[in-house]
Amino acid sequence: MSKYDIIVLGSGPGGYVTAIRASQLGFKTAVVEKESLGGICLNWGCIPTKALLKSAQVFDYLKHAEDYGLTVKDADKDFNAVVNRSRGVADGMSKGVQFLMKKNKIDVISGFGKVKVGKKVEVTDDKGDKTDYSADHIIIATGARARELPSLPIDGKKVIEYRKAMSLEKQPKKMIIVGSGAIGVEFGHFYNAMGTEVTIVEYLPHLVPVEDEDVSKQFERSFKKAGIKVMTNSEVLSVDTSGKGVKATVKTKKGEQVLEADILLSAVGIKTNIESIGLEDLGITVDRDRIIVNDFYQTNIPGYYAIGDVTPGPALAHVASAEGITCVEKIAGMDVEPIDYGNIPGCTYSTPEIASVGMTEKAAREKGYELKVGKFPFSASGKAKAAGTPDGFVKVIFDAKYGEWLGCHMIGAGVTDMIAEAVLGRKLETTGHEVLKAIHPHPTMSEAVMEAVADAYDEVIHL
Template sequence: MSKYDIIVLGSGPGGYVAAIRASQLGFKTAIIEKESLGGVCLNWGCIPTKALLKSAQVFNYLQHAEDYGLTVSGADKNFGKVVERSRGVADGMSKGVQFLMKKNKIDVINGFGKLKAGKKIDVEGTEYSADHIIIATGARSRELPNLPQDGKKVIGYREAMSLEKQPKSMIVVGSGAIGVEFAHFYNAMGTDVTIVEYLPTLVPVEDEDVSKQFERSFKKAGVKVMTNASVEKVDTSGKTVKATVKTKKGEEVIEADVVLSAVGIVSNIENIGLEDVGIVTDKGKIMVNDWYQTNIPGYYAIGDVVPGQALAHVASAEGITCVEKIAGMHVEAIDYGNIPGCTYATPEIASVGMTEKQAKEAGYELKVGKFPFSASGKASAAGTKDGFVKVIFDAKYGEWLGCHMIGAGVTDMIAEAVLGRKLETTGHEVLKTIHPHPTMSEAVMEAVADAYGEVIHL
């Protein structure tokens, strides 16, 4: 039996990062993966979807070349090549993780791992043991009973990024990040897209102002939007899919080539031996403390299998925190109130901290500022004037409670707010920090100036 200091089960952005940090700290480390290194994020999630969205952006630029004083004739798309490029990008990233495993002398064990008592893991008949076992098995597309996925007419995100043929029409169920990113991609490629959301607004976890702006932008782009609506059942017996959608006005049947179910994810915790070891779960999640220790000594869990935001950067941070605690380092518990969320549709959405509604409900007296990109010189020059930056401060002490952005490139701007909140900066400090001109990022300073009644360019 091979013996390790640390074994990581799962090689997504939680698992492989935990393994690398463990190796850096001198632990003899192994990682177990049943499929491709990098997990869903690198192979079927974050990275390949961004490649698809980049193709959509380039295609959109070509279609609107005249807006920039350019003439392009005969521009068209090759859907198969677009998908092929995306898969190539994912493959390259997975090979990058393979390189990192070799570089850090981490043993890669291929196969399905099952936890056993006594700090052991069985991988298809071969047993391995470790002083510490970290569970990082991630999540998969959630299936609703009335929306069973057949992989052809009713699909999940995995099939959505590798379809052989572009559908003429698509119904997207759910308007979280996965749903709206695919809705944007297929709409930009020329598919007739209808998005169905059960709640009153698209991207319902976002600030209400952001949701309203996003819905306006989506409708302007040609996406059909149905909110306060639910898909009750689907009929896949014919050539198309017939979805029965319930709205406040009653029921209607919508036809499409394919239905994409994007109603969230479910943790991969079945059949991995949790019951055999006695590890406690609740509502489909493994219960852990601040250092990701389960109730059974020597077993830990990170990423999408534990409570908290199911995001790649969260899983990575949890993996590092978990391993550094094992190493006896002085570590700080993760602040889950300061996690940035990003959505990569067009326009992009990025946010951190409280929404205006949440801040009011928490009893804060607020200073709220907003700066539209329509007043930004960089946005005007780039032809990307949709959206705004919104900031929320505590009026009494100047604490930066929340920041919400919608517009071109905002996912690359949100880190300023995350860092500012981490360093407990105040509104006045942001306001007096000189931002470069012309940039999209100066909209943050301008929004803060608006909150404090000092805005110049509005």
């Protein structure tokens, strides 16, 4: 039986990053993966969706070339070529992870991993053969999959989840999307940009409901302007797939109505991949579908750890990576501080993009803070106007008493690349005046951060 210092179950952005850091720290390391290196994020999530969205952006530019003084005749898309490009990007990234495994001398064990008593992992390969491996430390990073609601049974043909949505053989003429989190709205934007008639159904009062209310309202306006039908305060009661397409019965404030489409995409959250991996046999504590861990990702059973989507933290790729690094550095005896989950950035890559960190204005007021709130619209940004992307704004929230940067919320072109300034500023405990006095380059979209802070302190110049 092969013996390792660390075995990681799963090779997503949590698992493979964890394995690399473990190897860097001198641990003999192995990764168990039942499908493709890179996991869902790299193969079916973060990366290939961004490739689809880039194609949508280029196509949108072509359709609106006249706005930039250009003439483009007969611009059209090849849906299958767009999908194939996305798959090619994902395949290339997966090969990159293979290279990193070899470079860092990490053994890749193909098959389905199951944790066992005695710090062992049983791996079942594609032929059904089982092999046991042992390690001093076993880290579970098996991720999650699309959640399935009883009212929305996924058949993979007419009612689909995100994996199928990015690899359809034929572009649908009409699509219903249930759920308006990042997955729902990113696909909503992509298919709308490609020419599909899209309807988004959201149970809560606003699209992207975890965001600041001002952002949600702006986002809804932008989606409606783009021709997407938005139905909030609405619930899909049932679906009928017996006919040619799909019929969804939707409960709204005005009563029930039936929506018809070729495809319904269920984007109602995730379900962790913790079934049949041995947790019950070991007695590892699970609560509400998540493995319970301490600040350094140890489970209640010594020698067994869990990171990423299977734990109670935010189900985000960058969080999984950070958790894995923290976990193995603690195992190595390093002086490690716990992750600050109040300073995790969230990004949505639709058009417009959304990026946020920290508290919303509502949450900050509910906690009793006296606030200074500033907002700067991109319609007043020279760079945004020149780029033809004036929609959106930057909103900042500060504690009036001590100047603490409580939250930052952005919506507009390229904001997912801008939010790191707020994350770093908050990490370094910067104040509003320090941000204001940090000179930002002109003309850039990033100036809007400085201008929003200036607005909060009644020093704004360009409004």
